[in-house]
Amino acid sequence: MLSGLPAVLINAALISALYALIAIGFTMIFGVGGVLNLAHGALLMAGAYVYLLLARDTISVPVFESMTLHPLLAFPLAVVIVAVLSYLLYAVIVQFVEDNPVVTFLATIVVALAATEVVLHYAGSATHTYTLIPDGMLPSTIDIGPVDGILTVDVVGFVVSWISIGLLWVYVTKTDSGRAIRATSMTERGAQLTGVNVHAVRARTWLVAGALAGIGGVFLGASTSATPNMWLHPLSLAFIIVVIGGIGSIKGSIVAAYLIGFLQTGVGEYLGQNFRGILSLVLLVIVLFVLPQGLFGREFDHE
Amino acid sequence: MSTLAGCVPGGGGGGGDAEGPITIGHLAPLQNPLGVGSKRTANMAVDQISENGGIMDEEVDVIHADTEGNPGTAESEAERLVIEEEVDVMVGTFVSEVTQAIMDFVAQEGVPLIVTGSAAPSTVTEFIGDDYDQYKNFFRTGPINSNFQAEAMVNYVNHLNELHGWDSFALLADDAAWCQPFVDTLPGALDEEGYDLALNQSLNINIDDFSPVINDVVESDADAVIRFFAHINASPFLVERAQRELTFGIEGIHVTGMHPAYAQLTEGAATYETTSQSGGGGTTDITEETLPFVEAYRERFADSDPPVGHPMYMGFNTYDAINVYKEAVERGGTWDYANDLDGIVEAMLETDHTGVAGQIQLYGQDAEYPHDAMETRDDEGTISNFPITQWQPQGALECVYPEQHATAEHMEPTW
Numbered sequence: 001m002l003s004g005l006p007a008v009l010i011n012a013a014l015i016s017a018l019y020a021l022i023a024i025g026f027t028m029i030f031g032v033g034g035v036l037n038l039a040h041g042a043l044l045m046a047g048a049y050v051y052l053l054l055a056r057d058t059i060s061v062p063v064f065e066s067m068t069l070h071p072l073l074a075f076p077l078a079v080v081i082v083a084v085l086s087y088l089l090y091a092v093i094v095q096f097v098e099d100n101p102v103v104t105f106l107a108t109i110v111v112a113l114a115a116t117e118v119v120l121h122y123a124g125s126a127t128h129t130y131t132l133i134p135d136g137m138l139p140s141t142i143d144i145g146p147v148d149g150i151l152t153v154d155v156v157g158f159v160v161s162w163i164s165i166g167l168l169w170v171y172v173t174k175t176d177s178g179r180a181i182r183a184t185s186m187t188e189r190g191a192q193l194t195g196v197n198v199h200a201v202r203a204r205t206w207l208v209a210g211a212l213a214g215i216g217g218v219f220l221g222a223s224t225s226a227t228p229n230m231w232l233h234p235l236s237l238a239f240i241i242v243v244i245g246g247i248g249s250i251k252g253s254i255v256a257a258y259l260i261g262f263l264q265t266g267v268g269e270y271l272g273q274n275f276r277g278i279l280s281l282v283l284l285v286i287v288l289f290v291l292p293q294g295l296f297g298r299e300f301d302h303e
Numbered sequence: 304m305s306t307l308a309g310c311v312p313g314g315g316g317g318g319g320d321a322e323g324p325i326t327i328g329h330l331a332p333l334q335n336p337l338g339v340g341s342k343r344t345a346n347m348a349v350d351q352i353s354e355n356g357g358i359m360d361e362e363v364d365v366i367h368a369d370t371e372g373n374p375g376t377a378e379s380e381a382e383r384l385v386i387e388e389e390v391d392v393m394v395g396t397f398v399s400e401v402t403q404a405i406m407d408f409v410a411q412e413g414v415p416l417i418v419t420g421s422a423a424p425s426t427v428t429e430f431i432g433d434d435y436d437q438y439k440n441f442f443r444t445g446p447i448n449s450n451f452q453a454e455a456m457v458n459y460v461n462h463l464n465e466l467h468g469w470d471s472f473a474l475l476a477d478d479a480a481w482c483q484p485f486v487d488t489l490p491g492a493l494d495e496e497g498y499d500l501a502l503n504q505s506l507n508i509n510i511d512d513f514s515p516v517i518n519d520v521v522e523s524d525a526d527a528v529i530r531f532f533a534h535i536n537a538s539p540f541l542v543e544r545a546q547r548e549l550t551f552g553i554e555g556i557h558v559t560g561m562h563p564a565y566a567q568l569t570e571g572a573a574t575y576e577t578t579s580q581s582g583g584g585g586t587t588d589i590t591e592e593t594l595p596f597v598e599a600y601r602e603r604f605a606d607s608d609p610p611v612g613h614p615m616y617m618g619f620n621t622y623d624a625i626n627v628y629k630e631a632v633e634r635g636g637t638w639d640y641a642n643d644l645d646g647i648v649e650a651m652l653e654t655d656h657t658g659v660a661g662q663i664q665l666y667g668q669d670a671e672y673p674h675d676a677m678e679t680r681d682d683e684g685t686i687s688n689f690p691i692t693q694w695q696p697q698g699a700l701e702c703v704y705p706e707q708h709a710t711a712e713h714m715e716p717t718w
Contacts, residue, residue, distance in 0.1 A: 011518075124339075125334050125335050125336060126562050127559055127562075127568060129539070129569045129570060141547045141548070151543060151547070152546075153546075224512075224539045264512075265515070268512070273507055273515065273516065274478070274506075
């Protein structure tokens with residue numbers, strides 16, 4: 001039976017991996033363009049609903065009839081589509097207003113609210129759930145050590161999370177195109193002086209962040225359910241994680257995601273579910289007072 | 304009475320001149336499938352009444368207002384309905400906190416309010432039960448309040464015990480007003496019947512991670528979970544339970560699970576979950592009116608957006624409430640609440656209406672729950688207007704309790 005510390009630790013690790021996927025894209029976009037993308041949650045939601053559209057026939061939209069693709073096909077397709085949506089969000093709206101933080105703030109929240117309305121219109125407010133692991137491919141639960149009955153989809157989410165983080169790490173440290181992203185997030189002027197095309201970097205960042213949000217969204221929908229308001233909580237979570245980890249720091253986001261994941265799960269288990277969210281907020285306030293730049297953040301200097 | 308009349312601005316609605324049309328204001332969360340169903344059945348009731356000559360030969364209209372499940376929005380919408388739209392009666396409201404938020408305004412205006420969605424007993428006891436004259440324009444024609452629901456739940460648990468030998472239960476509830484009776488009375492009642500209460504938790508209505516709760520249930524070794532979720536969407540709970548192939552029963556109330564396509568929407572994860580719901584999900588003839596009503600709904604909205612098969616519980620109650628109001632107005636000969644609220648109240652209290660959700664009668668002034676829907680009881684005194692449905696394999700929805708309405712036997716989960 002699932003009980004005691006091992007179960008708590010494993011659950012915490014699994015949920016933290018999802019939190020990391022949710023937060024990294026958010027922090028990258030802030031790091032590179034200084035843009036607080038409040039539509040980040042909407043991109044997560046897009047991941048879940050695009051997957052539903054591709055893999056299940058419970059919703060349909062005009063032009064694009066819903067289909068029932070195999071999950072192994074539907075998943076990467078959904079991720080690509082969300083990445084493109086994210087890119088379009090930048091190319092069509094954000095790039096024209098990004099110099100004005102207030103307008104960007106408003107524009108992205110409007111996009112998020114509009115996305116909610118679109119989902120409500122086509123999919124209704126009913127809850128949609130889906131299984132990501134095809135029948136017969138893997139058992140639906142697995143045992144890890146003394147803990148049994150762990151959902152396979154959560155474990156796959158954990159693995160995919162770390163593969164994504166690994167690939168992202170290789171990309172931003174080993175390739176010129178990725179290093180340009182990192183350089184721009186360190187100092188935009190410095191990057192420009194070394195010949196980096198900052199506009200192209202930003203567009204690329206939105207694409208990569210969108211892909212990560214797509215992955216996170218598909219797994220989020222699979223482990224909870226797809227509803228028109230599913231973006232709200234993850235967005236606030238991303239905020240907390242990014243502030244604690246240090247705004248703009250990928251490493252910080254990962255560490256903070258695990259910190260929050262373990263904290264929430266532990267508090268939920270030992271103090272009661274109603275306290276789950278509160279301690280994260282307390283931690284947020286402490287970090288803001290004691291370590292305003294976050295665990296791995298630097299003082300920001302966007303000129 | 305005269306003090307109330309003085310408060311009504313400009314003799315709103317049918318108030319001053321008592322001329323038609325008679326306008327019904329319908330309040331519900333219209334973006335929720337529950338509210339959509341309620342809106343449609345309100346339209347059905349009004350159309351049918353109009354086809355049959357209206358109410359006292361007057362035309363009947365309905366105006367829908369979206370509460371968004373939010374007390375603040377509900378207050379401004381209620382004001383709009385009464386003051387701008389001059390409605391003669393209001394029906395609806397789902398969330399108990401929403402109902403209670405508009406209570407004082409509605410009492411001050413005197414416009415009759417017939418509640419069809421929210422179940423908290425405190426909506427009666429803390430208002431009309433406390434100050435009858437102030438709140439006497441309030442009525443609830445269904446669902447039965449959650450004190451009765453708690454009593455009915457104990458009868459149902461006895462039934463499950465006879466059927467499967469279940470004797471230990473885990474209690475989970477929304478941390479919200481309507482659940483208070485379940486949290487307060489069920490533990491003692493179950494104990495009295497000799498059952499073991501293995502777990503008792505009120506859950507934050509914003510819960511998003513059910514794994515710890517499921518682990519607690521597994522650890523408690525309960526035979527079944529009795530959960531009361533109107534705010535909480537327990538779909539992830541069901542998915543996890545199905546994937547882990549856990550065999551505890553899932554009983555009680557789950558409003559999200561009343562969606563007619565719920566088994567399909569959850570890819571079958573809902574299988575074996577039960578919920579009590581007014582109208583019994585249109586599966587069974589609670590009264591002779593139920594199935595013809597469901598058939599008419601199905602026909603009329605076959606090509607509409609979901610929910611298509613049948614409305615959710617509030618839709619049954621809203622349809623009944625409008626018909627109850629019609630009969631009361633005709634019986635009392637008035638819909639003029641500004642000048643003759645007492646006439647309307649008196650006529651409402653004489654209600655004995657065969658509705659689609661059950662036989663509807665209301666408690667009188669001196670009852671414990673004035674103007675509240677009466678529970679109906681069978682020969683043995685068991686509450687019978689509390690039908691329970693179960694999602695059975697292949698997405699079949701069946702009524703499993705009470706026995707006189709059951710279409711199938713309750714199934715124990717096996718995977």
